[in-house]
Amino acid sequence: MALARIRDLTFAYPDAPPALREVSLEVGAGERIALLGPSGSGKSTLLRALAGLVPHFHGGRFEGHVEVDGRDTRRVRPAELAGTIASVFQDPEDQVVMARVENEVTFGLENVGTGPDEIRPRAQEALRSVDASHLAGRKVAELSGGELQRICLASALALRPQLLLLDEPTSQLDPRAADLFLEGLGRLDATIVLSEQRVGRALEFADRVLFLDRGRLLLDAGVDDAIRWLGRHRPRYLEARASTSSAPPASIPLLTMAGVGFAYRPGLPVLAGAELEIRLGEVVTLEGPNGCGKTTLAKIAAGLLEPQLGTVFRTGTAGYLSQDPGRYMVCEHVVDEVALAVGGDRQRAVAALEQVDLAWAAGRHPRDLSSGERERLGLAAVAVAQPDLLILDEPTRGVDPDRKAAIGRWLLGYARAGRGVLVATHDRTFVADRRISLAPPKEALVAA
Amino acid sequence: MKLALGAVPAAIMLAAAGTAALLAQRVLSAGVLAAILLGVCLSASGRARALYLFGALFTGLTVLVVSPFLWSGGGTVLFSGPIVPVLGPVDLTTDEIELAALNGLRLTALGLAFSAYALLLDHDQLVAAAGFARRSALAVALATRLVPTLERDAAGLAEAVRGRGLTMRGVRAHARLLSPLVAGSLERAWNLAEAMEARGYGQAGATRAPRPAWTRVDRIAVASSVPIVVAGLLWL
Numbered sequence: 001m002a003l004a005r006i007r008d009l010t011f012a013y014p015d016a017p018p019a020l021r022e023v024s025l026e027v028g029a030g031e032r033i034a035l036l037g038p039s040g041s042g043k044s045t046l047l048r049a050l051a052g053l054v055p056h057f058h059g060g061r062f063e064g065h066v067e068v069d070g071r072d073t074r075r076v077r078p079a080e081l082a083g084t085i086a087s088v089f090q091d092p093e094d095q096v097v098m099a100r101v102e103n104e105v106t107f108g109l110e111n112v113g114t115g116p117d118e119i120r121p122r123a124q125e126a127l128r129s130v131d132a133s134h135l136a137g138r139k140v141a142e143l144s145g146g147e148l149q150r151i152c153l154a155s156a157l158a159l160r161p162q163l164l165l166l167d168e169p170t171s172q173l174d175p176r177a178a179d180l181f182l183e184g185l186g187r188l189d190a191t192i193v194l195s196e197q198r199v200g201r202a203l204e205f206a207d208r209v210l211f212l213d214r215g216r217l218l219l220d221a222g223v224d225d226a227i228r229w230l231g232r233h234r235p236r237y238l239e240a241r242a243s244t245s246s247a248p249p250a251s252i253p254l255l256t257m258a259g260v261g262f263a264y265r266p267g268l269p270v271l272a273g274a275e276l277e278i279r280l281g282e283v284v285t286l287e288g289p290n291g292c293g294k295t296t297l298a299k300i301a302a303g304l305l306e307p308q309l310g311t312v313f314r315t316g317t318a319g320y321l322s323q324d325p326g327r328y329m330v331c332e333h334v335v336d337e338v339a340l341a342v343g344g345d346r347q348r349a350v351a352a353l354e355q356v357d358l359a360w361a362a363g364r365h366p367r368d369l370s371s372g373e374r375e376r377l378g379l380a381a382v383a384v385a386q387p388d389l390l391i392l393d394e395p396t397r398g399v400d401p402d403r404k405a406a407i408g409r410w411l412l413g414y415a416r417a418g419r420g421v422l423v424a425t426h427d428r429t430f431v432a433d434r435r436i437s438l439a440p441p442k443e444a445l446v447a448a
Numbered sequence: 449m450k451l452a453l454g455a456v457p458a459a460i461m462l463a464a465a466g467t468a469a470l471l472a473q474r475v476l477s478a479g480v481l482a483a484i485l486l487g488v489c490l491s492a493s494g495r496a497r498a499l500y501l502f503g504a505l506f507t508g509l510t511v512l513v514v515s516p517f518l519w520s521g522g523g524t525v526l527f528s529g530p531i532v533p534v535l536g537p538v539d540l541t542t543d544e545i546e547l548a549a550l551n552g553l554r555l556t557a558l559g560l561a562f563s564a565y566a567l568l569l570d571h572d573q574l575v576a577a578a579g580f581a582r583r584s585a586l587a588v589a590l591a592t593r594l595v596p597t598l599e600r601d602a603a604g605l606a607e608a609v610r611g612r613g614l615t616m617r618g619v620r621a622h623a624r625l626l627s628p629l630v631a632g633s634l635e636r637a638w639n640l641a642e643a644m645e646a647r648g649y650g651q652a653g654a655t656r657a658p659r660p661a662w663t664r665v666d667r668i669a670v671a672s673s674v675p676i677v678v679a680g681l682l683w684l
Contacts, residue, residue, distance in 0.1 A: 051646050053642055053645065053646060056645075057641075057642050057645055077645075078645045078646055079645050079646075079647075079648045079649060079650050079651045080648075080651060082646060082647050082648030082651070083648060085646075086646075086647075087643075087646045089639070089642075089643055089646075091639065093636075094636055094639035094640055094643065095639065095640065095643035096640075097586075097590070097640065097643070097644060097647075097649075098572050098575070099570065099571050099572050099589070099593070100570070100572050103572040103576075103657075106657045107647060107649075108647040108648055109655075109657070110654055110655050110656055110657060111647055111648030111649050111650075111651055111654050112648045112651065112654075113651070113653040113654055113655050114655060115655065116655050116656060116657060116658050117658070119655070119656075119657040119658075120657055120658070123657075141593075141596070155647070159647075159648075299607075302611060304607055304610060304611060317613055318613075319611060319612060319613055320608075320610075320611030320612075321611065322604065322607065322608045322611060324604060324608075326604075326632060326635075327604050327605050327607070327608035328608060329628050329631070329632070330605065330609065330624065330625065330628045340609075340612065340614065341612040341613055341614060367631065367635060378608075381612060382611060382612055385612065385613050387613060
């Protein structure tokens with residue numbers, strides 16, 4: 001029997017074109033569904049429709065019918081569906097209500113009227129299931145992004161939902177933590193719909209695949225059929241590792257860091273004796289688990305932080321892209337946001353937007369963009385000034401494989417034109433000449 | 449710092465201290481209360497402490513410096529300036545300075561009491577303890593959390609601007625970040641509201657997790673808050 005039914009769903013946010021167009025599907029009890037598609041294709045909207053948040057919370061034009069557990073989502077409030085459905089949204093920081101971890105997990109249980117004596121044990125059980133019991137007494141403000149994502153999942157699991165909706169829940173996790181996260185999901189009894197841009201993991205986890213593009217459901221199939229379809233229509237989604245150009249980079253160093261040490265708090269060094277060299281013409285990725293100091297090293301390389309130990313030599317200018325795309329929304333229009341770094345030169349701004357496939361959004365407000373589009377906007381806003389050294393912190397979070405490959409190609413071209421690129425990333429498929437790990441082994445030459 | 453008091457008794461004590469400071473009639477009394485509250489605030493750690501202390505002390509100092517010129521009182525004239533339309537004579541007397549010091553210290557003490565509430569108290573406990581006014585308590589707790597969030601967002605925005613090779617100098621450059629900062633916090637509030645709705649907030653029949661009973665120290669603290677206010681009214 002179907003747990004959820006969607007019939008002929010077309011939905012448009014207020015003053016916007018349809019985000020979903022004539023979508024019909026059924027979700028059976030116990031299914032594991034991977035929801036794939038480009039940035040802005042309607043994945044988050046589909047999850048919101050299943051949770052009843054569309055149209056109740058967002059307004060807009062809603063046609064069709066969505067039913068979950070026999071209830072029409074237009075007739076019941078999303079809050080009334082809580083317990084049957086649980087959602088984990090893209091940005092964990094924006095969904096935390098309480099100040100302490102255990103209280104955060106009990107928040108939903110209290111709302112749905114769980115018996116008082118059951119609340120704490122169920123919260124502890126949920127924390128155990130995501131391997132976060134040790135965080136129970138911590139303040140949420142002190143947690144890393146990865147820890148916070150696990151707490152959000154625990155809050156959802158504590159409700160023992162029939163339908164669990166996950167919107168890119170591993171976006172802030174390193175590969176090992178993401179594997180553990182999905183492994184944990186695999187042990188659950190609930191029906192799960194998982195929106196993901198890390199396609200390989202999603203396909204391993206799922207038994208059914210949906211593919212959305214421009215609001216239309218292009219594929220609804222089992223994993224084997226989906227892999228065949230992706231191979232024919234979206235081959236980038238199946239690539240495990242991006243290739244790199246064989247052109248050897250020059251040996252002229254753009255940036256040399258030696259013995260760099262840094263601590264945000266005395267006695268707790270984030271970096272100790274870090275070494276890094278970026279040469280003219282190359283793209284280098286900086287990898288390592290959550291909390292290993294990638295962002296700190298990238299900021300020091302960009303000159304945004306001063307090292308407390310060691311030396312940094314850089315020739316030319318540096319540009320730095322933060323991992324939070326919400327920081328590139330200072331202006332009212334996308335084109336002005338990008339033009340900010342080039343003295344308001346809109347022509348250059350449009351050219352930079354074209355490089356990241358966002359020229360169509362030049363006149364829109366940056367906040368109207370999806371998370372993947374915001375990420376690309378940030379990239380254009382930093383790269384437009386063509387700094388000699390372009391430093392990017394997690395530039396592909398929420399970016400679909402096709403666009404990620406295009407960005408990779410463009411960055412290679414950018415570097416080969418006599419500049420350098422450093423990318424701090426969890427994404428092992430990102431194109432690079434060299435990969436440097438902050439955890440041993442120190443360095444591996446990819447393009448050898 | 450781990451506070452020995454529960455959050456509710458501590459909040460009542462801080463409210464009593466703030467009220468006593470407002471009721472105090474002597475500069476010395478208001479000064480002592482402000483100093484005690486400053487000591488309490490200094491026991492907090494983290495970057496947010498500096499922000500709250502700056503806010504409380506700057507507000508009090510502003511009142512001390514500005515208000516003598518806006519009010520005409522008696523006492524020995526220390527400085528006599530021109531007569532300004534609307535404001536009247538711009539002079540400085542001993543009485544004006546004394547009243548400005550009293551008001552400045554009252555406001556500082558009140559600001560420090562709020563800072564201690566924001567920095568040291570477990571707001572979850574306050575929300576849990578709020579009976580009929582749970583929504584209001586939650587709104588206050590979320591609003592309190594906004595200050596450090598805004599500080600972090602502002603630092604992030606400024607860093608992102610510098611990362612684009614632009615310099616951030618002067619009030620105008622920083623003022624330009626005000627609008628995106630407000631827009632960002634509104635978007636964050638919207639996302640949080642959506643997440644709360646999805647988690648069943650506002651449903652009828654909500655329950656509460658059991659919470660620990662008040663200790664003897666908690667009860668003594670609550671009982672002593674009444675004499676603190678009375679002392680402020682009658683003797684301070």
